[in-house]
């Protein structure tokens with residue numbers, strides 16, 4: 001049976017098809033601890049993250065039964081560099097994780113606190129000699145084949161930049177449904193102006209195949225969305241006629257990893 005987030009097919013069962021779920025030593029997400037022994041360590045060498053996201057003109061918005069995903073057509077030129085990265089990365093897609101109430105939903109946590117949702121911007125290393133597509137990157141065993149930018153969502157004012165996305169959620173209510181995104185979408189407008197304060201660590205995909213190929217960059221500043229915008233996520237169905245309730249994986253052991261912080 002395909003994986004999901006219910007009792008029968010949720011994170012505690014993923015090890016059956018995906019042993020790395022239990023044997024991996026760099027699994028994601030993690031709890032980002034900011035004080036004490038195993039806490040994030042300030043690294044003054046960490047530079048601001050640089051994104052070049054021209055407005056997307058052609059994209060598909062899909063409900064794949066375990067999240068909603070915005071995927072631009074192959075020709076998109078959006079790129080990522082800077083921060084902890086030594087290479088340029090190409091944008092692949094963004095998607096969300098959320099809960100069915102405001103006290104849960106994010107995958108990463110900060111000192112045990114969960115946010116109501118988390119936005120993931122997924123990129124792949126476009127300068128590697130070993131692969132030349134996202135799918136190849138995931139299968140490459142390269143420790144930094146992918147870079148995912150994580151942004152926490154918190155409830156507050158309506159987010160006008162994300163409105164075109166949250167207004168589309170009712171159009172992809174059924175799992176497997178997708179729509180071609182009408183008009184242009186400016187992802188840059190969704191993000192905070194300065195991408196200077198973040199945590200970064202080596203991790204994995206947070207869903208099967210849980211490949212350990214991700215350089216994670218999780219930003220300290222949450223993005224605000226309204227209660228109505230949060231409710232729109234909670235009305236998206238999982239393919240069994242039920243809303244997706246909590247498509248987030250619990251935090252994984254840090255093992256010998258360290259987390260770096262770009263801020264004091």
Ligand SMILES: NS(=O)(=O)c1ccc(Cc2ccc([N+](=O)[O-])cc2)cc1
Pocket residue numbers: 120122135138139148204205206207208209
């Ligand atoms: N949540 S996350 O770690 O940012 C994440 C990012 C991207 C993906 C998408 C994906 C990643 C890999 C595969 N695969 O190898 O079959 C299929 C889909 C899955 C999960």
Ligand SMILES: [Zn+2]
Pocket residue numbers: 095096097120206
């Ligand atoms: Zn994700």
